[in-house]
Every structure is written in C-alpha cells, then in structure tokens.
Amino acid sequence: MNQRQTVDERGGAGRPGKNGDGAERHEEIHRSISDAIIEHRLRPGARLREDALAEVFGISRTGIRKILQRLALEQLVTLTPRRGASVTRPTADEAKDVFDARQMVECGLIPEIARRITDDDLHELRDMARRERQALKSGEQSTAIRLSADFHARLARIAGNATLADFVERLCSRSSLILAVYGNPGHLGCESHDHDDLIVYLEAGNGERAQAFMGRHLKAIEASLSIVEEEAEAPDLHRIFSD
Amino acid sequence: MNQRQTVDERGGAGRPGKNGDGAERHEEIHRSISDAIIEHRLRPGARLREDALAEVFGISRTGIRKILQRLALEQLVTLTPRRGASVTRPTADEAKDVFDARQMVECGLIPEIARRITDDDLHELRDMARRERQALKSGEQSTAIRLSADFHARLARIAGNATLADFVERLCSRSSLILAVYGNPGHLGCESHDHDDLIVYLEAGNGERAQAFMGRHLKAIEASLSIVEEEAEAPDLHRIFSD
DNA sequence: TGCGCGATCATTGTATACATATCGGCGGCC
DNA sequence: GGCCGCCGATATGTATACAATGATCGCGCA
Structure with a gap:
C-alpha cells in the first residue's frame, strides 16, 4: 500500500462507491x-x-x-x-486438539473478559443466550448450534484481542463440525442454561468462578461426545485378518 | 509462454508420475x-x-x-x-495482540512440552539454537530471524496439539513482521542465549521454571520494540494544527 | 505558473476455454 | 463366471482473454 502520498484530498470521507x-x-x-x-x-x-x-x-x-x-x-x-x-470430517485427534485449545484460550481469556465486560455486552450476551434457549425449545437445532458458537465467539471478543478472538471463532466453528460427527443426537453441545449461569458470574465480576465454570462447561461438552475412531477409510486389513 | 505442448493423446498411459x-x-x-x-x-x-x-x-x-x-x-x-x-504492515494494536496471544499460548503449552519432550526433540532444538547463534554471529540477520521463529514453532509442536502448534507458527510469522516494523536494528528479537537457557530448563524437566522463563523471554522481546503509532496514513490534521 | 480535468495506462477482477486426472461401466479374455 | 483393462463421463487444475477500475501524467485555462 502507499504509506505516504496524497490521500486523495477530494472530499476525504466521500468514498465514491461501495468499491467492494x-x-x-x-x-x-x-x-x-x-x-x-x-x-x-x-x-x-x-x-x-x-x-x-x-x-x-x-x-x-x-x-x-x-x-x-x-x-x-x-x-x-x-x-x-x-x-x-x-x-471436513474431523478426526478424533483433531477433536481432542480443538477442545484442548478451547480450554486453554477461552478459559485464559475469562479474567480479561471479566475486567472489561460492559453493560451493553451483558445485554447482548443475555439476548443471545435467550435466543439459543428459545431455539432449543422449539426444536430448531441448527439455529441453536450456530447461536451457541456465536455466543462463545462473541464472549471471546470482549477481551479486546482480535487475534485470539478470531482463533476462538474458528475453534467454535470446528467444534460444530465435531458435534456433527461425534455428538449424540438430543444432547447437543452446551447445556441450555450453562451460558446464562456464566453470564451471572461475569455480571457479578467473579472472574475466578466464571473461569472455573467455563472450564467445566467445555469439559462437559467434550465428555458428551462419543469419540470413537470410525476407521471408515483404509481399514487395516492386516490387523483385521491377522489371525 | 511455458505452454506445455504435450501430445493431446489423453489415453497415453505413459505419463511420468507428475501427478502432484x-x-x-x-x-x-x-x-x-x-x-x-x-x-x-x-x-x-x-x-x-x-x-x-x-x-x-x-x-x-x-x-x-x-x-x-x-x-x-x-x-x-x-x-x-x-x-x-x-x-502487511502490522499496527501497534495488532502487535500487542500477537504478543499477548503468544504469552498465553506458548506459556500455556510449556507444561505439556516439558512432559512430552524427548531426547530427539532436545537434540533438534539444540541444533536450531546453535544455528541461530551462528547466524547471528556471522551477521546473517535474515537467517537468524527465521530460525528464531522456527525454534518457537518447533517447540510448540512438541506439545502434540496440531491446532495450537499451527496457531503458534502463525503468531511467530507475524512476530517477524512486527519486528521488521517496530524492532530496533541491532537488537533483534530473541537474545542469543535465551533459547539455550530454555532448553536447559526443559532438559532438567523443570516445567515451571521453563514456563516462567518463556514468559520473561516473550516480555523481553515485546519490551524491546519501539511501538509508536506511526500514524502514517490519515494523519490527524485537526490535532496537529489545533493550536 | 499553478490547478483542475481528461485521456491513457497499468493492474486487478471475472469468466471462459482447454488440458488432465479420477471414477464408474462395459466388454473381452482367462 | 469373474477379473482386468479400456473408455467415456465428470470434475478439477491451469492458462488466457476480456472488462472494469484506480493511478499517472499531460494539457489547457485562469
């Protein structure tokens, strides 16, 4: 890009068109x-x-x-x-990596989030949690799954670190894929009230409890998966017919 | 230009294996x-x-x-x-985000690294650190910078989490860019002996000291930067001429 | 002589055409 | 009757052609 050079003095703010x-x-x-x-x-x-x-x-x-x-x-x-x-069909290893990464990053961000969270943030988070509950109740699984991922991503963004927030967002997207492969029908991802509980801790400024809760929350999701190596591709014929 | 004038004989079985x-x-x-x-x-x-x-x-x-x-x-x-x-010309905010992210992830990985590191790993890390020192001594800054980033990335990979390792690798690449913009010439990034010290702690199985050292190491790099908002684009004329 | 304005050019954005590799079916051969 | 190999269909990989847009520069006018 051009670092110096004229900034196209004509109007400055007047972007001629939606160039993109x-x-x-x-x-x-x-x-x-x-x-x-x-x-x-x-x-x-x-x-x-x-x-x-x-x-x-x-x-x-x-x-x-x-x-x-x-x-x-x-x-x-x-x-x-x-x-x-x-x-993408995530492997069991990838699933584990993703949840370990979420454990490290999402929990690690909680203290900063607790420090910086505003009333507007709380309001928006509550709204997202409410819509998620509603979607769950009315059986719109697709919407609920997306809202859940959105919730985690939105939360991470409060910490003010765009790089880590982007990372969390991608981890949440991949988690959705993981749920699709290893999740049990009926029990999808986050418990319906978990997010609300988390909001309560954050609102109370209790970063430590919020962090511990996030840790348990993620562990609970991971534990709810049935991670069994499908071994669908390239079955090990040698092993199968070895005896 | 480099048109491949291969025969149009598509049935030709004898294609040399240039598939990938x-x-x-x-x-x-x-x-x-x-x-x-x-x-x-x-x-x-x-x-x-x-x-x-x-x-x-x-x-x-x-x-x-x-x-x-x-x-x-x-x-x-x-x-x-x-x-x-x-x-890319990283902004000051991005620089801060990147180093905060590194602090969280690289330090967070150290315990697992200390647990899993093998003799082969130690050997390779020592070799990389040696080559880095050598490059520094002989004035090959370019090589030293890359080797330094490679060292951190290689270290992260030992933890066995590909997702987090990839993330660290990208953070290190971006750190190189940040050094190019905000670094002081002559004092580039990692101190020449820091990586060797880190290896010593890891070899001794002293995860806690290694973790603390990594934290100081990253802080030191960050502190060595002269992060001044260049403000190259769109200078705030109002502020400049306000009085 | 300086500035606004228009033409030309350089560079990217998009679409299409062509070559190539893989997959599934079919016929011949064993 | 079953297996191997060929062949067409399908879809991707690559290059090139064309279009659009922003930048540069020269020219005319005040």
Missing part, C-alpha cells in the same frame, strides 16, 4: 456456505461441487474456488487434489 | 514468498504484483492469486481490493 461490492458478494456467499456447515445442513463428508455451487450462487467457478480455498484454510472443508471439496 | 507436482510447486512458492517476508527480504508495505510474481515463478497469475490469498489469510500480506497485494 464484488467482494461483499463473496463475503456473503462465504457466510452462506459457512453457516450451512456450522448448522449441520451440510453434513461432514458432503461433497461440494464447484459447478453446482457456481450455479446456485450465480457466479463463475473462479469465485467459488476462492471461497472454497478460504473455507479450506479455516478447516471447514477439505480440498482433495483432483477430487474436489467436501465438508 | 502442481500442488507441490505451489507449496514451494508459498514457502519462498513466506520466507522472504519472514526474513525481511520483503519489507512491510512492499507491493507484490501478480504479474511480476507470476513471471518470477514461471506460473500463471491464477496460481499466484491462490497463493496470495493464502498468505492473506495468514495475515502476512494484505489484499486491498483493486489495489493488489502488499506485505
């Missing part, structure tokens, strides 16, 4: 696909054909490829050379 | 650019024109764009719509 309209479109498509994955409307393993996506969203394959690559770097889709894209 | 070379080639180019940025051979703000890169590496702009996008997601380059790519 194409980019915004891409952003929108990215969100569409991302949401569909997080909400389990696209299950792990589902193939994402470029042609089909291009037709659905009305752009050419070039743009789709760009979006798929971004999704791949976010580890929501897997790009197999010459085979195309599919929704 | 394209992807590997891209990986290689990514590494090349990434290293150049981390080693400060490409300074923050440097423009990266697609045509030029395409010509240098002998592929078309399509491949270059893919790589630039990946670098953008890693926050090593900044993609400005309609303006192209340039090496």
